[in-house]
Amino acid sequence: MAIEGADIIKAAACLGAGISMGLGAIGPGVGEGMAAAKACEAIGRNPSEAGLLTRTMLVGQAVSESTGIYSLVIALLLLFVV
Amino acid sequence: MDIQSWIRVSSVVGAGVSMGFGAIGSAVGEGYAAGCANEAMSRRPDMYNDIARTMLLGQAVAESAAIFSLLIAMLLLFTGGSSTSPLAPFGLIAAGICMGIGAIGSGIGSGLPAGAATIGIARQPASKSQITTTMLIGAAITQTSAIYSLVTSFLLIFMDYSARPFAPFWAALLGAGISTGIAAIGSGVGEGFVAQTGVESVARNPTAMSRVVNVMMLSMAVAETTSIYGLLIAMILLFKTYPATASLASAAALLGAGICMGIGAIGPGIGEGLTGQQAIRWIGRNEEATPIITRTMLVGQAVSESTGIYSLVIAFIMIFVV
Numbered sequence: 326m327a328i329e330g331a332d333i334i335k336a337a338a339c340l341g342a343g344i345s346m347g348l349g350a351i352g353p354g355v356g357e358g359m360a361a362a363k364a365c366e367a368i369g370r371n372p373s374e375a376g377l378l379t380r381t382m383l384v385g386q387a388v389s390e391s392t393g394i395y396s397l398v399i400a401l402l403l404l405f406v407v
Numbered sequence: 408m409d410i411q412s413w414i415r416v417s418s419v420v421g422a423g424v425s426m427g428f429g430a431i432g433s434a435v436g437e438g439y440a441a442g443c444a445n446e447a448m449s450r451r452p453d454m455y456n457d458i459a460r461t462m463l464l465g466q467a468v469a470e471s472a473a474i475f476s477l478l479i480a481m482l483l484l485f486t487g488g489s490s491t492s493p494l495a496p497f498g499l500i501a502a503g504i505c506m507g508i509g510a511i512g513s514g515i516g517s518g519l520p521a522g523a524a525t526i527g528i529a530r531q532p533a534s535k536s537q538i539t540t541t542m543l544i545g546a547a548i549t550q551t552s553a554i555y556s557l558v559t560s561f562l563l564i565f566m567d568y569s570a571r572p573f574a575p576f577w578a579a580l581l582g583a584g585i586s587t588g589i590a591a592i593g594s595g596v597g598e599g600f601v602a603q604t605g606v607e608s609v610a611r612n613p614t615a616m617s618r619v620v621n622v623m624m625l626s627m628a629v630a631e632t633t634s635i636y637g638l639l640i641a642m643i644l645l646f647k648t649y650p651a652t653a654s655l656a657s658a659a660a661l662l663g664a665g666i667c668m669g670i671g672a673i674g675p676g677i678g679e680g681l682t683g684q685q686a687i688r689w690i691g692r693n694e695e696a697t698p699i700i701t702r703t704m705l706v707g708q709a710v711s712e713s714t715g716i717y718s719l720v721i722a723f724i725m726i727f728v729v
Contacts, residue, residue, distance in 0.1 A: 336659035339725060343663030346721040347670030350714035354593075357714075358678020361707020362685035365700050369689020372696040379703050386710045393714040400667075400721045404729055 334407065342403040349396025356389040410493055417496035418487025421503025422480040425560075428507030429476020429514075432595070436469040436518020443522030447529035454532060458525050461539060465521020468546040472510035472517070472553040472595075479506040479560045487564070494568040497577040501584030502563035505641075508588035509556025512595020512676075516549040519603035527610025534613035541609045541620055545602025548627045552591035552598075552634040559587040559641050572651030578658035579649065582665025583641035586722075589669030590637020590676075597630040597680020604684040608691025615694045622690055622701055626683030629708045633672035633679075633715040640668040640722050647726065660729040664722040671718025678711040 364382035368375050444462040448455060479502060487499050524542035528535050563584055568576065605623035609616050644661060686704035690697050 332655045335654075335656035339656060339659040339663040339729060340666070341663075342721060343665075343667035343725065344670070346718050347667045350671035350718045351674035353714045354674025354676070354678040354711055355681070356678065357707070357711040358597075358675070358681040361678075361682040361704065361711060364707060365682060365686040365704050366689055368700055368703050369685075369693045369696055372693070372699050375699045375703065379706065382703070382707060383710065386707070390710070390713060393717060396714075397717045397721070401724075404721070404724060 338403040338407040342400040345396050345403065346400040349393055349399075353389050353393035357386040360385045360389060410491060413496045414487065414490070414499065417499040418483045421487070421499045422483040424500075424503040425476050425483065425507040426480040429473050429480075429510035432511035432514020433469050433473035433518075434514070436515045436521070436599070437466040439518045440465050440469065440521035440525065444525040447525040451529040451532075454529055457528055457532070457535060461524050461528055461542070462521060464539065465518070465524055465542055465546060468543070468550065469514055469517035469521060471550055472514040475553055475557045476506050476510045479503065479557070479564075482564055490568065492568045493573055494571060494577055494580065497580040498563045498566065498568065501580045502560040505556050505563065505584035505588040506560040509591035510553050512592040512599075513550050513553035514595070516595040516597070516599020516602070517546040519599040520545040520549070520606045523603045523606035523610070527606055531610045531613065534610065537613050537616050538606060538610050541606050541616065541623075542602070544620060545598075545605050545623060545627070548624065548631075549595060549598040549602055551631060552594040555634055555638045556587050556591050559583060559638065562645060566645065572649060574651065574653060575649055575658035575661055578661040579644040579647070582662045583644040584665070585662075586637045586644070586665035586669045587641040590634045590672035593673035593676020594631050594634035595676075597676040597678070597683075598627045600680040601626050601630065601683035601687065604687045608687050612691045612694070615691055618694060618697050619687055619691055622697070622704070623683070623687055625701070626679070626686065626704060626708070629705070629712070630676055630679040630683060632712065633676045636715060636719045637668050637672050640664060640719070640726075643726060656729070660725040664725040667718050667725065668722040672715055675712050675715035679708045682707045682711065
């Protein structure tokens with residue numbers, strides 16, 4: 326089985342895309358979970374501020390999401406551009 | 408070396424991986440339960456019998472993940488050589504990886520409610536039966552991700568590969584094992600966090616049991632989704648038909664899909680578990696706020712789920728597009 330250079334590059338890009346998106350999903354997943362956990366705790370202490378707390382939680386989670394989106398972008402670039 | 412020897416080599420390596428990794432989770436979880444039982448007994452030495460019985464009951468559930476690993480290791484050692492396909496070594500190694508790594512999360516996770524139950528019984532001896540019921544429900548649901556790994560391992564060992572093309576199906580076998588196995592870590596640990604606090608809340612406030620258990624099961628179901636994605640990708644990898652190809656890239660895409668979904672499921676599983684943990688803790692303390700806490704918990708978990716869905720999308724692209 327002759328293996329061409331282009332084939333190896335494509336294969337490495339596929340593995341790289343998998344590793345990028347896989348590892349990149351750990352941080353946002355745990356971090357957003359922690360933000361939501363603290364929001365639930367705060368609402369339990371003070372349910373009257375639920376609207377403000379949910380809004381703050383979503384803003385914080387959106388920032389935390391950004392690294393997951395970077396991983397997604399890199400994975401898509403590896404799959405379709407490289 | 409002939410194919411029979413390769414099959415034998417992969418069976419013994421697979422058995423080692425299965426039992427070695429599979430022993431981590433249950434041992435940690437059971438050790439945690441025993442530590443909590445000591446703490447509980449030092450507070451209430453007179454309740455020795457009840458505490459020890461609860462500890463052993465919880466440890467027995469946590470042990471089941473390691474028993475699944477033992478079962479797969481025994482199957483690999485004693486029946487591994489039945490197929491003579493050149494694909495068989497990949498299937499046997501993948502079965503070992505899948506069950507070994509898949510038992511880590513459930514083993515750790517099931518130990519957490521067992522520990523919380525021993526402390527809870529020392530604190531609230533009157534609600535012993537409610538605490539034990541909550542512990543058993545929580546620990547049983549936590550075991551499901553190890554059961555997904557067990558099912559995938561059985562398929563990998565006993566599937567008929569004879570009609571499959573060697574390349575790229577070898578990568579699909581490895582990818583399926585990695586996907587289900589690694590994805591089970593996050594859900595197992597995350598659901599363990601939820602079950603632990605569910606037991607704690609029932610011990611603190613036994614009158615809120617029905618609400619606590621309902622939200623606990625809802626939250627565990629959400630944390631379970633990422634390990635279901637892992638199982639879904641594994642099933643697609645195993646049952647899709649592939650044209651024979653010598654291209655390394657199509658094999659790497661299948662392996663990459665398994666790695667992507669497996670690792671990508673860890674974070675959301677743990678994060679959703681952390682969210683459910685705090686939500687249930689505060690439902691136990693402030694029962695009137697249950698609807699608003701549940702709503703916020705679900706919104707937060709949905710956002711945390713998003714990166715797991717990105718991994719699922721990338722895995723689908725690698726299987727069906729690349």
